[in-house]
Amino acid sequence: MDRRKSIKSILLGTVAGGLVVHGCKPEAASTEELAKVKSDSNLFGRTAEEKELIEKLNSEQFFNEHELGTIAVLSNLIMPPNDKFGGATDAGVQEFIEFMAKDVPKLQTNLRGGLMWLDHKSNTEFGTEFKSAAEEQQKQILDSIAFYDPEIPIDEHPLEIQFFSLMRNLTLTGYYTSKIGIEDLGYKGNMPNVWDGVPEDVLEQHGLAYDEEWLAKCVDQSKRGIIAEWDDEGNLLT
Amino acid sequence: MQIKESPTMYDAIIVGSGAGGGMSAKVLADAGLKIAVVEAGPFFDPADPEQMTQLKWPYQSPRRGANTTRDFGEFDMAYGGWEIEGEPYTRAEGTEFDWYRSHMLGGRTNHWGRISLRFGPNDFKHKDIDGLGENWPIGYEDVKPYYDKVDKLIGVFGTNEGLPNDPDGFFLPPPKPRLHELMYIKGARKSNIPVIPSRMSMLTKKINNDRGVCFYCGQCSRSCQVYADFSAGSCLIFPAQKSGGQVDLYVNSVVREVTTNDEGKATGVSYISKDDRKEYQLRGKVVVLAASACSSARILLNSKSKQHPNGLGNSSNVVGKYLHDSTGSSRAGFIPGLMNRKVYNEDGVGGMHVYTPWWLDNKDLDFPRGYHIEVWGGMGMPNYGFGFNPNDFNKFFGLPTGGYGESLRNDVKKYYGSVLGFGGRGEAVAREDNYCEIDPTTVDQFGIPVLRFNYKWSDFERNQARHMQSTFEELIHNMGGEVLGETPSKEDDYGLLAPGRIIHEVGTTRMGDDPKKSVVNKFQQLHDVNNVFITDAGPFVSQGDKNCTWTILALSWRASDYIVEQLKQQNI
Numbered sequence: 001m002d003r004r005k006s007i008k009s010i011l012l013g014t015v016a017g018g019l020v021v022h023g024c025k026p027e028a029a030s031t032e033e034l035a036k037v038k039s040d041s042n043l044f045g046r047t048a049e050e051k052e053l054i055e056k057l058n059s060e061q062f063f064n065e066h067e068l069g070t071i072a073v074l075s076n077l078i079m080p081p082n083d084k085f086g087g088a089t090d091a092g093v094q095e096f097i098e099f100m101a102k103d104v105p106k107l108q109t110n111l112r113g114g115l116m117w118l119d120h121k122s123n124t125e126f127g128t129e130f131k132s133a134a135e136e137q138q139k140q141i142l143d144s145i146a147f148y149d150p151e152i153p154i155d156e157h158p159l160e161i162q163f164f165s166l167m168r169n170l171t172l173t174g175y176y177t178s179k180i181g182i183e184d185l186g187y188k189g190n191m192p193n194v195w196d197g198v199p200e201d202v203l204e205q206h207g208l209a210y211d212e213e214w215l216a217k218c219v220d221q222s223k224r225g226i227i228a229e230w231d232d233e234g235n236l237l238t
Numbered sequence: 239m240q241i242k243e244s245p246t247m248y249d250a251i252i253v254g255s256g257a258g259g260g261m262s263a264k265v266l267a268d269a270g271l272k273i274a275v276v277e278a279g280p281f282f283d284p285a286d287p288e289q290m291t292q293l294k295w296p297y298q299s300p301r302r303g304a305n306t307t308r309d310f311g312e313f314d315m316a317y318g319g320w321e322i323e324g325e326p327y328t329r330a331e332g333t334e335f336d337w338y339r340s341h342m343l344g345g346r347t348n349h350w351g352r353i354s355l356r357f358g359p360n361d362f363k364h365k366d367i368d369g370l371g372e373n374w375p376i377g378y379e380d381v382k383p384y385y386d387k388v389d390k391l392i393g394v395f396g397t398n399e400g401l402p403n404d405p406d407g408f409f410l411p412p413p414k415p416r417l418h419e420l421m422y423i424k425g426a427r428k429s430n431i432p433v434i435p436s437r438m439s440m441l442t443k444k445i446n447n448d449r450g451v452c453f454y455c456g457q458c459s460r461s462c463q464v465y466a467d468f469s470a471g472s473c474l475i476f477p478a479q480k481s482g483g484q485v486d487l488y489v490n491s492v493v494r495e496v497t498t499n500d501e502g503k504a505t506g507v508s509y510i511s512k513d514d515r516k517e518y519q520l521r522g523k524v525v526v527l528a529a530s531a532c533s534s535a536r537i538l539l540n541s542k543s544k545q546h547p548n549g550l551g552n553s554s555n556v557v558g559k560y561l562h563d564s565t566g567s568s569r570a571g572f573i574p575g576l577m578n579r580k581v582y583n584e585d586g587v588g589g590m591h592v593y594t595p596w597w598l599d600n601k602d603l604d605f606p607r608g609y610h611i612e613v614w615g616g617m618g619m620p621n622y623g624f625g626f627n628p629n630d631f632n633k634f635f636g637l638p639t640g641g642y643g644e645s646l647r648n649d650v651k652k653y654y655g656s657v658l659g660f661g662g663r664g665e666a667v668a669r670e671d672n673y674c675e676i677d678p679t680t681v682d683q684f685g686i687p688v689l690r691f692n693y694k695w696s697d698f699e700r701n702q703a704r705h706m707q708s709t710f711e712e713l714i715h716n717m718g719g720e721v722l723g724e725t726p727s728k729e730d731d732y733g734l735l736a737p738g739r740i741i742h743e744v745g746t747t748r749m750g751d752d753p754k755k756s757v758v759n760k761f762q763q764l765h766d767v768n769n770v771f772i773t774d775a776g777p778f779v780s781q782g783d784k785n786c787t788w789t790i791l792a793l794s795w796r797a798s799d800y801i802v803e804q805l806k807q808q809n810i
Binding site for chain 2: 025033034036037038039040041043044045047049050053056057058064077078079082092095096099100103104108123142146147148149151152164165168172173174175177178179181182184185186187188189190191192193194195196197198199200202203205207209210214215217218219220222223224225226227228230234235236238
């Protein structure tokens with residue numbers, strides 16, 4: 001689909017209140033404006049200093065191969081693939097955690113110490129390192145550290161629970177900020193569109209409705225491309 | 239080292255390119271004057287693909303939006319932050335103040351919330367109501383024509399509600415409320431708390447042929463590439479350059495002081511170029527300071543001479559005093575009625591589509607000034623932090639929290655969009671003993687003495703924050719929700735954020751008719767030196783329960799009109 005067409009379909013697809021893209025002038029102008037919106041996928045607005053920092057962090061290695069392997073196994077237990085979507089490793093979670101450990105150094109001891117705790121526990125109980133243990137054995141260890149009382153501040157929990165909590169947080173945030181995770185979540189925004197209110201079926205589902213009086217004050221999206229003019233009292237004329 | 243002097247004689251030199259400086263540049267350039275705009279940071283254009291953060295996905299960055307290099311997340315468009323390397327500030331012992339600076343063309347307007355509220359008649363004369371603080375030497379009727387002009391030039395959506403202290407204007411139509419905002423409206427009505435459409439400076443409708451219309455990505459804090467939100471660079475400085483005005487832009491140029499002659503009149507400014515770390519001088523007939531309330535006060539205090547031994551414009555000893563920020567306190571709630579949502583695009587404009595203006599009479603309360611309520615929520619784009627503690631709300635249903643595996647996916651979806659939060663933004667009473675001054679022991683990397691802050695909240699602000707908290711809890715209960723976290727206690731100042739945190743600091747060069755009690759007159763001209771003006775928020779006598787930007791713009795326009803007139807009459 002070419003870009004113009006895709007913008008038009010975005011428009012039609014997301015507008016709930018029945019806005020239809022006619023060929024009439026102001027609106028067509030405004031649709032064309034939507035199509036002009038750009039985003040270069042190779043850039044994300046870094047200053048020279050910020051680029052330098054990212055390059056520096058990328059040139060360093062914090063976790064060793066064994067630790068990275070353990071992170072991969074652990075993050076995939078936390079967020080496994082299912083029949084529709086990939087899991088944590090497919091979403092690049094281990095690379096993300098490696099980067100964050102360098103970007104936020106205070107995470108390092110907890111992460112590295114926790115990984116050693118996992119191996120120690122696994123060696124003690126099953127005579128093998130965590131990543132080589134059977135999935136059932138791995139889950140047995142996780143079951144002892146994966147649940148917590150949310151009423152108790154996290155830093156008052158035992159270290160292994162803090163560690164797992166951190167791993168779960170980083171895994172989920174890494175997953176849901178990835179392309180796969182955003183698709184899984186179903187987030188529909190971050191693109192040019194025209195907001196014209198909550199879809200009718202959603203209002204019904206939640207037992208809410210718009211006041212007519214309120215709606216009457218809101219923007220008429222079919223006139224968004226017409227330049228605003230007012231009378232002397234501040235009443236919009238266009 | 240020899241200071242390099244430019245041969246050009248400017249009609250006016252404007253220090254700073256944010257809301258105040260941008261507006262001065264526009265008005266003075268439109269009048270045909272030759273001006274210099276001196277900005278401490280780099281050039282910035284939100285349409286520049288190299289600088290743009292709008293419409294980026296979190297996975298385009300290895301840190302997925304974390305705030306390592308930018309305090310409000312790495313896609314926020316402000317260069318700067320609470321701390322800037324090599325440019326420190328200090329705090330007097332036992333006091334607090336956090337100072338947010340953004341050094342770039344357009345300054346802090348590149349990332350702000352665009353909440354654009356006029357002050358009402360009472361806001362200019364609040365001493366008449368409660369005997370506290372000071373009245374402004376001007377009233378709403380003096381500023382109204384300029385608010386009207388700002389509305390039409392820059393664009394602000396909202397509605398005319400006929401409220402006595404939240405005046406009507408020339409509004410663009412507002413966007414429809416989102417789902418959580420409808421929930422809020424319904425909950426607030428149960429407690430007779432009014433909710434009206436927001437007033438924010440994004441273009442929901444075309445305002446001229448130079449700027450685009452909002453395309454609802456919800457990312458105004460990233461500054462808009464089609465100029466559909468108000469940022470001072472794209473909406474004031476660029477038009478000033480195009481209007482036939484003669485505008486010289488000096489970027490990466492840090493002003494040290496205003497230079498003066500033997501008669502004590504300003505002759506220009508001296509600045510340090512960040513590019514070569516050398517000092518330069520510019521000459522002008524008029525100097526307009528718009529570097530931000532605290533930065534302009536710092537420049538004045540550092541501009542000492544034989545004629546101005548106490549700093550420029552400081553014979554009153556008032557420069558730096560009466561510093562005050564908006565109060566702020568926040569709370570969030572989990573709303574079961576917003577669980578299991580159908581996912582659709584509700585990005586909308588950046589920020590809230592509805593809000594609550596101050597609705598009570600302080601005569602019945604234990605604090606003298608009001609606050610407005612801001613609301614957030616919805617199904618936003620995931621960024622660093624999304625998915626943390628994914629199922630803590632299970633505790634409300636007696637279910638275990640934590641775990642791993644496929645169930646986490648279901649929890650994340652179940653709770654997506656079910657949290658709603660409130661921020662109260664209120665008025666603090668301006669006090670002489672809250673101030674910034676020069677710290678004689680510290681200089682920045684350019685050798686310029688830095689500011690030391692002395693600021694303490696009083697019980698007026700603490701009691702106001704307590705009221706905010708009880709209101710938020712009531713609203714969340716009205717929505718059938720669960721309030722998150724403990725009610726902040728007296729020891730926590732009832733959740734009142736440290737001064738400076740709301741980034742509405744004003745008042746350091748306040749206006750007045752009496753030169754002994756104020757720094758500038760009602761046209762924002764120094765009492766002591768008639769060719770120096772201040773068009774940032776320094777001249778504010780008080781700031782109401784409103785955000786300050788729209789008033790900065792209106793007053794800057796008014797002061798700039800006065801400068802043009804005075805130059806024409808050859809009075810300065």
